[in-house]
Amino acid sequence: MNAPLLSSSAPIQPKYVQMATRMAALIESGAFLPGQRLPSVRDTAAQEGVSISTAMQAFRWLEDKGLAHAKPKAGYFVRKQRQRIALPLVGQPPPHSVPLAPRSRSDVLDREGRNLMAVNLTGYRPRDSQLFDEDRLRVAVARAARLHRRTLVDYSNETGTQALQNAVAQRALHLGCSLRGEDVVITASCMQAISLCLMAVTRPGDVVALESPTFLGYLDLLESLNLRVVEIPSHPRTGLSLPALQLALDTQPIKAVLAVPTLSNPLGAIMPLTEKRALVRLLAQHGLPLIEDVVFNDLLASDERRRAVKAFDQDGTVMVCGSFSKTISPGVRLGWVEAGRWKEQVTTLKRVQGAATNEVMEHALADLLTQSAYESQMRRLSATMKARLQEARRWVSAHFPKGTRVSDPPAGYTLWVELPVAVDSMRLFEVAGGEGISFIPGSLFSATGRYAHCLRLSFSGAWGEAEKKALSRLGQMAQALLEGR
Amino acid sequence: MNAPLLSSSAPIQPKYVQMATRMAALIESGAFLPGQRLPSVRDTAAQEGVSISTAMQAFRWLEDKGLAHAKPKAGYFVRKQRQRIALPLVGQPPPHSVPLAPRSRSDVLDREGRNLMAVNLTGYRPRDSQLFDEDRLRVAVARAARLHRRTLVDYSNETGTQALQNAVAQRALHLGCSLRGEDVVITASCMQAISLCLMAVTRPGDVVALESPTFLGYLDLLESLNLRVVEIPSHPRTGLSLPALQLALDTQPIKAVLAVPTLSNPLGAIMPLTEKRALVRLLAQHGLPLIEDVVFNDLLASDERRRAVKAFDQDGTVMVCGSFSKTISPGVRLGWVEAGRWKEQVTTLKRVQGAATNEVMEHALADLLTQSAYESQMRRLSATMKARLQEARRWVSAHFPKGTRVSDPPAGYTLWVELPVAVDSMRLFEVAGGEGISFIPGSLFSATGRYAHCLRLSFSGAWGEAEKKALSRLGQMAQALLEGR
Numbered sequence: 026m027n028a029p030l031l032s033s034s035a036p037i038q039p040k041y042v043q044m045a046t047r048m049a050a051l052i053e054s055g056a057f058l059p060g061q062r063l064p065s066v067r068d069t070a071a072q073e074g075v076s077i078s079t080a081m082q083a084f085r086w087l088e089d090k091g092l093a094h095a096k097p098k099a100g101y102f103v104r105k106q107r108q109r110i111a112l113p114l115v116g117q118p119p120p121h122s123v124p125l126a127p128r129s130r131s132d133v134l135d136r137e138g139r140n141l142m143a144v145n146l147t148g149y150r151p152r153d154s155q156l157f158d159e160d161r162l163r164v165a166v167a168r169a170a171r172l173h174r175r176t177l178v179d180y181s182n183e184t185g186t187q188a189l190q191n192a193v194a195q196r197a198l199h200l201g202c203s204l205r206g207e208d209v210v211i212t213a214s215c216m217q218a219i220s221l222c223l224m225a226v227t228r229p230g231d232v233v234a235l236e237s238p239t240f241l242g243y244l245d246l247l248e249s250l251n252l253r254v255v256e257i258p259s260h261p262r263t264g265l266s267l268p269a270l271q272l273a274l275d276t277q278p279i280k281a282v283l284a285v286p287t288l289s290n291p292l293g294a295i296m297p298l299t300e301k302r303a304l305v306r307l308l309a310q311h312g313l314p315l316i317e318d319v320v321f322n323d324l325l326a327s328d329e330r331r332r333a334v335k336a337f338d339q340d341g342t343v344m345v346c347g348s349f350s351k352t353i354s355p356g357v358r359l360g361w362v363e364a365g366r367w368k369e370q371v372t373t374l375k376r377v378q379g380a381a382t383n384e385v386m387e388h389a390l391a392d393l394l395t396q397s398a399y400e401s402q403m404r405r406l407s408a409t410m411k412a413r414l415q416e417a418r419r420w421v422s423a424h425f426p427k428g429t430r431v432s433d434p435p436a437g438y439t440l441w442v443e444l445p446v447a448v449d450s451m452r453l454f455e456v457a458g459g460e461g462i463s464f465i466p467g468s469l470f471s472a473t474g475r476y477a478h479c480l481r482l483s484f485s486g487a488w489g490e491a492e493k494k495a496l497s498r499l500g501q502m503a504q505a506l507l508e509g510r
Numbered sequence: 511m512n513a514p515l516l517s518s519s520a521p522i523q524p525k526y527v528q529m530a531t532r533m534a535a536l537i538e539s540g541a542f543l544p545g546q547r548l549p550s551v552r553d554t555a556a557q558e559g560v561s562i563s564t565a566m567q568a569f570r571w572l573e574d575k576g577l578a579h580a581k582p583k584a585g586y587f588v589r590k591q592r593q594r595i596a597l598p599l600v601g602q603p604p605p606h607s608v609p610l611a612p613r614s615r616s617d618v619l620d621r622e623g624r625n626l627m628a629v630n631l632t633g634y635r636p637r638d639s640q641l642f643d644e645d646r647l648r649v650a651v652a653r654a655a656r657l658h659r660r661t662l663v664d665y666s667n668e669t670g671t672q673a674l675q676n677a678v679a680q681r682a683l684h685l686g687c688s689l690r691g692e693d694v695v696i697t698a699s700c701m702q703a704i705s706l707c708l709m710a711v712t713r714p715g716d717v718v719a720l721e722s723p724t725f726l727g728y729l730d731l732l733e734s735l736n737l738r739v740v741e742i743p744s745h746p747r748t749g750l751s752l753p754a755l756q757l758a759l760d761t762q763p764i765k766a767v768l769a770v771p772t773l774s775n776p777l778g779a780i781m782p783l784t785e786k787r788a789l790v791r792l793l794a795q796h797g798l799p800l801i802e803d804v805v806f807n808d809l810l811a812s813d814e815r816r817r818a819v820k821a822f823d824q825d826g827t828v829m830v831c832g833s834f835s836k837t838i839s840p841g842v843r844l845g846w847v848e849a850g851r852w853k854e855q856v857t858t859l860k861r862v863q864g865a866a867t868n869e870v871m872e873h874a875l876a877d878l879l880t881q882s883a884y885e886s887q888m889r890r891l892s893a894t895m896k897a898r899l900q901e902a903r904r905w906v907s908a909h910f911p912k913g914t915r916v917s918d919p920p921a922g923y924t925l926w927v928e929l930p931v932a933v934d935s936m937r938l939f940e941v942a943g944g945e946g947i948s949f950i951p952g953s954l955f956s957a958t959g960r961y962a963h964c965l966r967l968s969f970s971g972a973w974g975e976a977e978k979k980a981l982s983r984l985g986q987m988a989q990a991l992l993e994g995r
Contacts, residue, residue, distance in 0.1 A: 163659040166870060170651040177647040177841040213698055216864025224734070229714055245862035249709070356662040358866045377730035379701025381843045385651060386868050 041082035042329070044073055045090075048083065052092050052103055059105040063093060066100070089327040089435065110422045111430040113292070113443040115238070116475070118256035122232040122277055123472050125248035143461035144495035148439060148483030156406055156485070157354040161393065169388035176384035183376050185211025185361070186387035192394040193347070193361045200322050201336030202345065204363045210372055211361050211382050215320050215348035216242060218362035219283065221380070222316045222344045223250055225370035231280040234273055236265050238441070238470035238479070240290040240318075243283060254472040255279065261432050261441070264294035267303055274311055281314050286334045288321035291441040291470055291481040293434020295330055302337040309342045314367065319347045324407045324436040341365030349390065351438070352403060359390050407436050413488050414440060420493055421482070424500030426507050438485040441467075443478065448506050450480045456502050462495045526567035527814070529558055530575075533568065537577050537588055544590040548578060551585070574812045574920065595907040596915040598777070598928040600723070601960070603741035607717040607762055608957050610733035628946035629980035633924060633968030641891055641970065642839040646878065654873035661869035668861050670696025670846070671872035677879040678832070678846045685807050686821030687830065689848045695857055696846050696867050700805050700833035701727060703847035704768065706865070707801045707829045708735055710855035716765040719758055721750050723926070723955035723964070725775040725803075728768060732957075739957040740764065746917050746926070749779035752788055759796055766799050771819045773806035776926045776955055776966040778919020780815055787822040794827045799852065804832045809892045809921040826850030834875060836923070837888060844875050892921050898973050899925060905978055906967070909985030911992050923970040926952075928963065933991050935965045941987050947980045 038046070051057055063084075064072070070080035084101050087093035093101045170177070176186075184190065184207075191206035212218040227233065229251035235243060237256035247254055255277050258266045265284055273279060286296040286304070296304065308315050317334050325331035335345040344367060348360035359382060364371040374380075393399065414434060421431050421442055432441040444450060450466040457463065467479025484492070523531070536542055548569075549557070555565035569586050572578035578586045655662070661671075669675065669692075676691035697703040712718065714736035720728055722741035732739055740762050743751045750769055758764060771781040771789070781789065793800050802819050810816035820830040829852060833845035844867060849856040859865075878884065903916050906927055917926040929935060935951040942948065952964025969977070 159659045159662060162662040163655045166655040166662065167652040170648045170655070174644045174648040177644060177651065177839055212864070214864035214866045216862075217866070218864070220863040228736070242862065242864075245858075246864075249859055249862045251713070354662055356869060358868045360864070373730075374734055377701075377727065377734045378705040379697075379699035379703070379727075379731075379845070380865065381699045381702070383843045383868055383871050384841060386871065 039082075039328075040075060041079045042086060044069075044075070044080070045083040045086035048087060049090065049092055052087075057103045059103050061103050062099070063087075063101040063103060085326055089325065089330060091435070110418060110433070112261040113430045113432055113441055113479070115259060115261060115292070115443075117258050118237040118471070118473055118475055120255070120273065120276065122253040122255040124253050125244060125472055144463070144491055145486050146462070146464040146482045146484070146492070146495070148465070148481070148485055156409065158402070161398075162354055162356070162389070165389040165392045166386065169385045169392060173385055173388045176388070182384070184372055185209065185382060186384050186391065188391040189359070189361075189387040189394075192391040196323070196394055197333075197335075197345075197347075197363075199328070199331065200319060201328070201332040202363075204335075204345075208363050208368055209361050210364065210368070210375060211359060211387060212348075212375065213358055213360060213380060213382055214350065215318060215346050215360040216246065217380060218346035218348070218360045219243075219316055219318065220246055220250075221371045221374045221378075222314070222346060222362060222364060222367065223247070223252065223281065223283070224374050225364065225367045226314050226316075226344075227252055227280045232278055234270060234277075234279050234282045235472075236284050236289055236292075238291055238467065238476055240285065241465065241469040244469075244472055247283075256471065256473060256475075259289065259292060259294060261292045262294055263300065264289050264292070264296040265300075265304070267300055267307065270304075271307060274307070274313070279311075279313060281316055282308060283316040283318070285318045285321065287319060287331060288324065288434060288437045290321070290437075291439055292432050293437050293439065293441070294432075295325075295435065296334070298329060298332060301332070301334045304334055305337045305339075305342055309338075309340060313342075314365070315343045317343050317345045319345055320351050321437055322347075323352045323403055324410070326404055326407060330435070335363070338365065341367075344371070349394070352406065353390065353393055353399075357386065357390055359386060410438060410484070411436055413484050414438075417482065417484055417488075417492075417496065420496045421500070424497040426500065426504045429500075429503075439481050439483045442480050442482060443467075444480070444503050445507055446478045448478050448503050450476075450478060452506055453480065453499070453503055456506070457499055460498060460502075462499060464499070524567075524813075525560060526564045527571060529554075529560070529565070530568040530571035533572060534575065534577055537572075542588045544588050546588050547584070548572075548586040548588065570811055574810070574815065576920070595903060595918070597746045598915045598917055598926055598964070600744060600746060600777070600928075602743050603722040603956065603958055603960060605740070605758065605761065607738040607740040609736075609738050610729060610957055629948070629976055630971050631947070631949040631967045631969070631977070631980070633950070633966070633970055641894065643887070646883075647839055647841070647874070650874040650877045651871065654870045654877060658870055658873045661873070667869070669857055670694065670867060671869050671876065673876040674844070674846075674872040674879075677876040681808070681879055682818075682820075682830075682832075682848075684813070684816065685804060686813070686817035687848075689820075689830075693848050693853055694846050695849065695853070695860060696844060696872060697833075697860065698843055698845060698865060698867055699835065700803060700831050700845040701731065702865060703831035703833070703845045704728075704801055704803060705731055705735075706856045706859045706863075707799070707831065707847060707849060707852065708732070708737065708766065708768070709859050710849065710852045711799050711801075711829075712737055712765045717763055719755060719762075719764050719767045719769075720957075721769050721774055721777075723776055723952070723961055725770065726950065726954040729954075729957055732768075741956065741958060741960075742767075744774065744777060744779060746777045747779055748785065749774050749777070749781040750785075750789070752785055752792065755789075756792060759792070759798070764796075764798065766801055767793060768801040768803070770803045770806065772804060772816060773809065773919060773922045775806070775922075776924055777917050778922050778924065778926070779917075780810075780920065781819070783814060783817060786817065786819045789819055790822045790824075790827055794823075794825060798827075799850070800828045802828050802830045804830055805836050806922055807832075808837045808888055809895070811889055811892060815920070820848070823850065826852075829856075834879070837891065838875065838878055838884075842871065842875055844871060895923060895969070896921055898969050899923075902967065902969055902973075902977075902981065905981045906985070909982040911985065911989045914985075914988075924966050924968045927965050927967060928952075929965070929988055930992055931963045933963050933988050935961075935963060937991055938965065938984070938988055941991070942984060945983060945987075947984060949984070 190209040194204040194206040236259040322331040335343040430443040467476030675694040679689040679691040721744040807816040820828040915928040952961030
């Protein structure tokens with residue numbers, strides 16, 4: 026999976042990547058064995074003639090690639106060969122576009138999944154309060170209310186508070202994007218940003234291309250805008266298939282592509298950089314916008330992996346949308362968009378549809394984003410979730426029926442589980458609901474009835490004995506369904 | 511204007527209204543002369559055998575009707591005959607529907623009117639900080655952040671925070687509406703509430719009926735949703751013409767009516783209660799929704815005058831939308847809707863389009879709304895604006911060309927000025943801009959190019975010598991345009 030990152034068309038790599046690449050080659054050649062301790066950061070720095078922090082970056086790169094792992098106070102070790110759990114197959118959606126049937130997907134969740142479940146693996150409330158820092162938020166809000174009280178008695182800026190626009194642009198540098206603060210439009214959420222983008226570039230009846238499987242919220246949104254969908258096959262590691270997209274663009278009247286190229290939802294795939302670059306080129310040729318959702322990018326520590334498609338955009342083809350609901354906290358309720366060539370349309374839509382945002386909250390968020398703690402917080406959050414996902418993956422593998430496949434995302438909050446095809450996950454949802462366990466059935470991630478044997482498990486809520494037990498129970502229930510019991 | 515309020519079909523009037531009605535008859539009969547002191551509140555209470563507070567209510571009713579006015583420490587006096595300033599004629603828009611031309615209206619404002627003008631009478635920023643209480647707001651926000659910090663790290667409720675839903679329902683009692691808190695959906699603004707309502711009940715190409723002149727923001731919104739418009743004539747005092755609406759309903763494929771029945775924008779008209787009741791009946795017969803905007807109702811102290819059309823709704827025909835931007839503060843950035851029969855559609859649209867609202871701000875607003883100070887604050891705000899509007903009206907009348915007509919709203923922030931037809935207010939806008947004076951040209955309040963000789967003046971900003979001087983200058987410029995200079 027590393028090859029595309031090092032392709033010859035990429036710019037010259039920073040020093041630490043060059044170092045890390047050499048170390049990776051040594052590990053892959055067997056020069057360092059699984060479980061073996063790697064040279065210390067200090068020794069490596071001295072030997073390579075670089076600073077400690079550069080050497081640290083190299084080790085973190087190895088960690089991100091799954092080649093090494095840190096043990097507190099003991100240094101870095103070569104990661105042992107992972108237990109082989111097969112990746113999902115995903116498969117081939119139909120090549121034509123389809124309309125979205127009214128209320129076809131999320132009712133079931135609204136009514137049952139979100140509420141009152143003892144073990145809620147839907148990704149909706151409640152969230153794990155360990156992951157986000159309530160106090161830091163509260164202080165930022167109180168401070169913003171004090172410092173910016175004038176904004177409480179005035180209409181807000183159309184595009185957002187300058188401080189937040191600039192903070193967003195600054196953060197986007199970490200995704201390889203050079204945005205101007207003044208081009209950033211602040212919204213109530215990433216979904217609202219995407220909604221405004223879709224309204225700016227489509228009319229009812231138009232066709233939008235999506236990854237398959239795709240985030241169920243996209244399907245609900247597209248349905249509300251009376252749009253049609255064409256689903257593009259996606260790989261569990263490398264995401265959207267460009268050849269398939271090319272074919273769809275040649276045969277369907279597609280008006281926009283909506284995708285999560287980095288840590289896709291639900292698969293957790295990351296498009297290789299070469300493909301991210303090729304995607305922009307392809308769409309620019311067709312004069313079509315990419316609506317890129319970058320809500321998860323900050324969860325990746327490596328600059329290469331988290332780089333956005335927008336980083337390769339030269340003529341405003343990419344409308345990049347984000348929020349900080351997955352990083353700072355879901356309760357902030359602010360998102361943003363840099364809409365490239367469609368900036369004016371998006372700004373107008375935000376204004377005329379009354380999608381106002383609160384300036385005090387914007388100032389609070391700007392404050393949090395520019396605190397030096399943000400980067401280390403991300404690292405901590407990311408490490409917590411990574412460990413949790415790996416543990417959950419092992420539990421699923423150990424307790425679910427033979428033949429079950431599980432995604433292997435390098436970060437994020439969710440796993441995509443492919444059960445043997447005979448298991449209907451909607452039926453499993455009903456049975457599990459009876460025991461107070463909820464998750465999202467796979468069929469909600471497709472407009473064409475695919476993935477009926479799949480499910481998405483989210484671990485953004487609590488993670489403890491109850492959840493592990495719930496996973497074993499889910500496995501037993503799936504086994505029972507498989508055996509027709 | 512009082513007759514409809516006392517029509518026989520109305521419910522039995524409260525004691526104070528009965529008292530006030532008798533006193534009004536005495537005033538109108540000439541038994542009390544203009545400028546004469548009325549009996550004291552104490553004496554009146556004793557004579558009528560009612561409490562002091564009931565007598566006070568009666569006097570306030572007279573004040574609201576423009577029949578009496580209070581002098582501090584001296585009591586109530588019969589108001590002197592107002593200077594006769596003619597009301598606008600308004601006139602007859604075409605009976606057929608029209609599409610909205612792209613970007614036809616508000617560009618000019620965006621670019622010029624809102625910004626950097628020495629005297630800004632557009633109604634956009636900056637606002638008069640005297641009108642709203644910064645400190646009370648700041649304290650409420652800081653308290654909400656402290657008490658409800660948990661909400662900062664969680665996704666918000668779909669429909670809104672229960673505390674705010676209930677506070678809104680409680681306030682709606684003052685508009686004569688019995689709403690259930692659980693049926694109230696919290697939004698980012700009244701315009702967003704209206705936007706969601708329109709999306710719930712129309713499809714692109716559908717026809718919506720509006721008052722004429724109408725709020726320019728509605729036209730921008732309808733344009734963004736690709737809706738067609740039919741404009742219904744409105745009277746400067748009694749608002750929407752029901753016979754004209756009836757005719758439109760019989761001849762046009764109207765899908766919804768969008769109106770401000772109480773303190774319409776820009777005219778400041780109030781539909782009489784009998785007509786409010788008849789409006790619901792008419793629309794219920796046609797099975798069509800009324801989208802009712804009640805943002806201004808709280809600015810009226812009289813329970814009769816501020817009663818919403820929704821108060822007469824028996825089967826969920828009325829989708830009532832409000833916010834507290836005109837009462838508590840524009841910076842709160844929260845609105846609400848009770849969408850009657852379309853509640854589920856509106857809730858779904860809010861969710862899927864990512865129109866999330868911030869729970870901390872919701873708690874702060876709930877706090878402010880349930881403080882006992884709210885009612886007295888409204889009274890103060892309302893009295894300030896009423897005096898200001900009356901003074902502004904006199905200035906316009908004194909300084910604008912002969913034949914100028916001015917609306918006479920009983921509350922609110924704006925005046926609608928009808929210049930002699932030969933004056934092009936867009937031209938006046940340009941000339942005035944050169945001297946740092948901005949307002950909104952009348953043609954922006956119509957989809958059919960009407961009102962080119964009108965303008966809307968807003969007094970929600972500062973009000974002092976600079977503004978008065980600006981009004982005289984505007985009058986001189988209009989006179990010059992009239993004379994072809």
